[in-house]
Amino acid sequence: MTLKVLAPMAGVTNGEFCLKMSHYGFDMLTLGGYNIDSSSISAGESILKRGRREFKINIDNYVNVIKDESEFLNVNWDGIVCVNVRSTLSENIINIGNLSSVDVIEINAHCRQRELVDIGCGQALLNNPDFLFNIVSDVIENVDSKVSVKFRANVDGVDDLFIAKSLDNLGCDFIHVDAMMPGVNSADLNLLKKICSSVDCFVIGNNSIVDVNSARKMVAVGCSGISIARKALSGLDDFNIKDI
Numbered sequence: 001m002t003l004k005v006l007a008p009m010a011g012v013t014n015g016e017f018c019l020k021m022s023h024y025g026f027d028m029l030t031l032g033g034y035n036i037d038s039s040s041i042s043a044g045e046s047i048l049k050r051g052r053r054e055f056k057i058n059i060d061n062y063v064n065v066i067k068d069e070s071e072f073l074n075v076n077w078d079g080i081v082c083v084n085v086r087s088t089l090s091e092n093i094i095n096i097g098n099l100s101s102v103d104v105i106e107i108n109a110h111c112r113q114r115e116l117v118d119i120g121c122g123q124a125l126l127n128n129p130d131f132l133f134n135i136v137s138d139v140i141e142n143v144d145s146k147v148s149v150k151f152r153a154n155v156d157g158v159d160d161l162f163i164a165k166s167l168d169n170l171g172c173d174f175i176h177v178d179a180m181m182p183g184v185n186s187a188d189l190n191l192l193k194k195i196c197s198s199v200d201c202f203v204i205g206n207n208s209i210v211d212v213n214s215a216r217k218m219v220a221v222g223c224s225g226i227s228i229a230r231k232a233l234s235g236l237d238d239f240n241i242k243d244i
């Protein structure tokens with residue numbers, strides 16, 4: 001069975017939005033991405049100022065906000081609750097991964113907004129793999145939840161296969177790959193195929209899924225799961241994900 005995942009969208013995918021999406025047949029719904037340390041919260045505030053949506057959280061109450069959102073989803077839905085977080089501090093990530101309402105903690109090595117990259121967060125973690133791997137190991141060792149790492153593919157200077165294999169060796173439960181190809185509106189299926197044949201853990205393929213066909217192409221190259229973000233914004237009434 002292919003795992004169907006609602007991908008994170010900061011400023012959009014809170015508990016209420018995720019619950020609305022649940023009736024489309026997702027197995028896993030992702031809350032966030034949430035900024036959960038002082039630097040990423042401050043980066044998020046700058047991103048908000050230039051008009052992009054973000055979740056606004058205080059450093060004093062980030063755990064409680066995410067606890068409330070994940071408990072709301074847990075109480076009202078019986079699927080897998082995932083939380084995508086942006087931080088370079090493993091301790092803060094562990095705090096979220098140990099909430100009883102969180103099934104999967106997802107470390108964000110994906111976001112490319114300048115403000116986040118400038119503080120070494122999101123996609124910038126891929127350019128500093130030892131630092132990323134230290135965070136991931138620490139989180140895996142100390143959380144009760146399962147661990148996912150979401151990363152953007154085809155970032156300059158990054159060896160995607162090395163990243164995927166290393167995350168697998170560290171013991172990640174999920175590798176969530178945004179197989180984006182710069183300037184192209186379709187996923188990098190060749191890369192996904194290489195990753196899927198090189199790792200043992202669950203690979204969730206992401207990018208440009210808009211219908212059953214585009215989802216099935218990801219499954220055909222070996223992905224155990226697929227995730228959808230932008231298509232969910234316009235509704236999934238013309239797309240029965242149960243047919244994937």
Ligand SMILES: Cc1cc2nc3c(=O)[nH]c(=O)nc-3n(C[C@H](O)[C@H](O)[C@H](O)COP(=O)(O)O)c2cc1C
Nearest residue numbers: 007008009010032033110178207208209228229230
């Ligand atoms: C408004 C918006 C906000 C997003 N925020 C996040 C985020 O916080 N964390 C993350 O890992 N990905 C984030 N993404 C990326 C999506 O999860 C997904 O990887 C990307 O949109 C490609 O998938 P799609 O073609 O299905 O949209 C965001 C995407 C959008 C459109």
